[in-house]
Amino acid sequence: MRLEILPVPGIGHVTEGDDLAALIAGAAPWLRDGDVLVVTSKIVSKAEGRLVDVPADGPERLAERDRVLAGETARVVATRGATRIVQTHHGFVMASAGIDASNVDKTRLVLLPVDPDASARALRAALRDRFDLDVAVIVSDTMGRPWRNGLTDVALGVAGMPAIRDHRGEVDPYGNELHLTQMAVVDELAGAGELIKGKCDQVPVAVVRGYLDAARDDDEGARTLVRDASLDLFSLGTAEARAEGLRAAALLADGTGPAPADPAAVDRAIAAVAEVVAPGTVFTHVTDREVREGLAANAPDWPATATGLVLGAAPAPVDRADLVRFGADLQRLRIALAAEGVPSALLPPPAGTTASAMLAL
Amino acid sequence: MRLEILPVPGIGHVTEGDDLAALIAGAAPWLRDGDVLVVTSKIVSKAEGRLVDVPADGPERLAERDRVLAGETARVVATRGATRIVQTHHGFVMASAGIDASNVDKTRLVLLPVDPDASARALRAALRDRFDLDVAVIVSDTMGRPWRNGLTDVALGVAGMPAIRDHRGEVDPYGNELHLTQMAVVDELAGAGELIKGKCDQVPVAVVRGYLDAARDDDEGARTLVRDASLDLFSLGTAEARAEGLRAAALLADGTGPAPADPAAVDRAIAAVAEVVAPGTVFTHVTDREVREGLAANAPDWPATATGLVLGAAPAPVDRADLVRFGADLQRLRIALAAEGVPSALLPPPAGTTASAMLAL
Numbered sequence A, B: 001m002r003l004e005i006l007p008v009p010g011i012g013h014v015t016e017g018d019d020l021a022a023l024i025a026g027a028a029p030w031l032r033d034g035d036v037l038v039v040t041s042k043i044v045s046k047a048e049g050r051l052v053d054v055p056a057d058g059p060e061r062l063a064e065r066d067r068v069l070a071g072e073t074a075r076v077v078a079t080r081g082a083t084r085i086v087q088t089h090h091g092f093v094m095a096s097a098g099i100d101a102s103n104v105d106k107t108r109l110v111l112l113p114v115d116p117d118a119s120a121r122a123l124r125a126a127l128r129d130r131f132d133l134d135v136a137v138i139v140s141d142t143m144g145r146p147w148r149n150g151l152t153d154v155a156l157g158v159a160g161m162p163a164i165r166d167h168r169g170e171v172d173p174y175g176n177e178l179h180l181t182q183m184a185v186v187d188e189l190a191g192a193g194e195l196i197k198g199k200c201d202q203v204p205v206a207v208v209r210g211y212l213d214a215a216r217d218d219d220e221g222a223r224t225l226v227r228d229a230s231l232d233l234f235s236l237g238t239a240e241a242r243a244e245g246l247r248a249a250a251l252l253a254d255g256t257g258p259a260p261a262d263p264a265a266v267d268r269a270i271a272a273v274a275e276v277v278a279p280g281t282v283f284t285h286v287t288d289r290e291v292r293e294g295l296a297a298n299a300p301d302w303p304a305t306a307t308g309l310v311l312g313a314a315p316a317p318v319d320r321a322d323l324v325r326f327g328a329d330l331q332r333l334r335i336a337l338a339a340e341g342v343p344s345a346l347l348p349p350p351a352g353t354t355a356s357a358m359l360a361l
Helices: A020-027 A041-047 A058-072 A116-131 A185-199 A238-250 A265-273 A289-297 A320-339 B020-027 B041-047 B058-072 B116-131 B185-199 B238-250 B265-273 B289-297 B320-339
Strands: A003-007 A036-040 A051-053 A073-080 A083-088 A093-095 A108-110 A136-145 A148-159 A205-209 A282-285 A309-313 A345-347 A357-360 B003-007 B036-040 B051-053 B073-080 B083-088 B093-095 B108-110 B136-145 B148-159 B205-209 B282-285 B309-313 B345-347 B357-360
Touching (some): A003 A185, A020 A036, A020 A116, A036 A041, A041 A108, A058 A073, A093 A136, A185 B148, A238 B238, A238 B265, A265 A282, A265 A320, A265 B238, A320 A345, A320 A357, B003 B185, B020 B036, B020 B041, B020 B116, B116 B148, B136 B185, B148 B185, B289 B309, B309 B320, B320 B345
Parallel strands (some): A036 A136, B036 B136
Antiparallel strands (some): A036 A205, A051 A108, A073 A083, A282 A309, B003 B205, B036 B205, B073 B083, B282 B309
16 A cells, blocks of 8 residues: 655646646646545636735735735634734634735735635536546645644645544554544645645645545535634634733623632632732631621622622721722722632622622622 | 655554664665655654553543643643643643553553654664664654644654755745745655555554655754744633633733823723723723823822823712722723723822822823
């Protein structure tokens, strides 16, 4: 068993309306059934006319590029300096939505194909129907990734084979069942294709021979590789998520919730803010149930669902400015509680105590 | 030009102390100078004795596994449920620090090699010195990644070739200089090796032939692929970064900073909290320079570096509880300002006004 990776030279410049199937079949008359074609998305985009005119330079070019980027963007994921990592309408997370200014006139930008799986299916169908070639087609592009320097080619679209090779349920020689091993083989094939394309000049198509016994239609496409943002642990840039946390703190809701899973959470929150509140400020976690119920009974706004209580006392003697400062410090505690997963509600101080306010938890 | 990817079957089970160079040279007498060997890290780990004994099952196994994971962890990056994404001491960001329980006895766990670049260099040196083979060696492992489902094999270590192929400075046929294109070719080679390993049973080594004209020593190794967390836009999980933002809000420092880059930032922050503060609370951004300087002149604590001022008035008439509530709302505004990048300091109200407090910006 062996795989071969072959370049397809001689395709030349591709322009709108070009017949990619004819160009590829003409340049590689040696193609065989079962070959996997790795086709650089740029020539697919060009053939499909996914180009926009932009000024060759100057601020007008940048402004127009920003406008084009906004159109290709479903969601901004992270920004730093001029870098824009966005999620495209396809769901891909890529720098600049995959918009590319290389290998094209200075007055044009190349956008990703509208539906790379459909592009792959169309090319596969054309090669099968008009050239009697039953091959798989991968539409590939170059992407960066978190945590690792350097770029790799991955699959934007695929037809004629599944995107994933699923080893789940297989048992290794030691009797351990494999639980997690779903390999994104089309990404590995796209990367393998890049190895030969990168060694040649201007070769937009590579062929991987020997990987498939035969191509077969598969409805899933490379779309199945797109992880839903709600399931992704890294759906947002770190700085953006931190800022979201800050904004959430500013808008913190008033209200109680279920008792904290960890009884020490309240004391941890009090300890967390101890260094930053005004000297002499005292927060007391009232853990004695009888005391708590006595205080709550005298608080007209005490929520029926509350399960905990913190008393807060401003440093004495207090003037108006001290009470404002105390309120600010109490809000610090409420946010620290929220960071521990403990919601709270701010209430006036209980009658008959020296407290300045209390929190219902 | 073509690449070939060949499996190396017949290596069998590897155990501590095994001579990998002899095993590979024996199983693949057809190896040639310039071949790239893609060696699954697991057999490197096993040969190097990077195994720990654990109970075969039960809570003791989980506890011991957690202990081992903590030892392999430099930094926790993200957690959800039982999933732990951590940065290893090498700098790799991987689920469970790459600790693996497959293809090993149920009572052992396999850890990553201590220094995969050194492992690759040692194997390359042994093959050259003892078997007269001048090859490159990649130590590979399987990783998940953000945003895309499915796993791919990437390089943990490399010797005999650079990890990255740098196209920067090259000019395309349209005259555009390539700025970004540093390809992580060793990751693509590792993935290409996985394609053949995944199709065979228990084949831990693949050979990529035709990629290199000749192997050559390169000091960088795969370490160069590890992006420093401080440079990474996704150094922390989204939920973890949001929680960091909340904690940062609780500990918000008092103090002013340079004037905000965007003059509208202060008004945006005021607008952001308008819906959540007590009805009747008024925050006034004092933009008239003369008015601001007049108020500041009467404030003994006014910071010399301050460039902006917000007056805050609690809803009248105010009692002590209202002032506490106002202070909490003022803290909301301070946090919203921080989210806009505008630091602030809380000060007593200026003399001769009806304000309850003011913020120096």
